[in-house]
Amino acid sequence: MKLKIQLYVLSLWLLFILLFINKVSFPTCFGINCGFISFQDILEMNIIPSISLIIVILGFIFYFQFKYIINGNRSLPEKISKIENLNWEHLTFLVTYILxxxxxxxxxxxxxxxxxxxxxxxxxxxxxxxxxxxxPTLALLGYHIYKISTANNDGIIIITKDIIKKDDWIKSKLLSDNIYIANKT
Known part of the structure; x- marks a missing residue:
């Protein structure tokens, strides 16, 4: 459950980067009577960008935890008998929720x-x-989504950095229910 929540926060990483860029405000002054305003005033002007920045930092932390979790032991190699590319689902999330x-x-x-x-x-x-x-953040980081079948599993979802085809061999690690992280062998 913790991994799922971390991956959801990571999915919002892009939203909060865009939100930060959209809302950040710094006072500018060009002239003789310009002076520095306090950091507190800058922070008060940028509450939403500050929250966004904190969530972006959390996203980075969660990504490194995700990388640590997925580097663990994998299953024995399995041959892919059926495959369907689901990379379009990244765009669905992006267009439906982020924008x-x-x-x-x-x-x-x-x-x-x-x-x-x-x-x-x-x-x-x-x-x-x-x-x-x-x-969508996983897509930006180079991950692909596939729905595959093997001799032992039917209709599972795999997340991988590799380009997978039918008859390839993979090693996988269960993330949740029928969702695995996999590598081509």
């Missing part, structure tokens, strides 16, 4: 509350339904 969230007017308290409640609800649904593998 619409950028249009929220977070300057209004009610919209900010709705924004974060929506993220929590969507996260809960993604974790409960095992859809965390549709993470």
């Amino acid at each position: 619409p969230f950028l249009s929220f007017n977070l300057g209004e308290n009610r919209n900010g509350l709705i924004f974060f409640l929506s993220l929590i609800i969507i996260g809960f649904i993604y974790v409960k339904t095992n859809m965390f593998y549709t993470n």
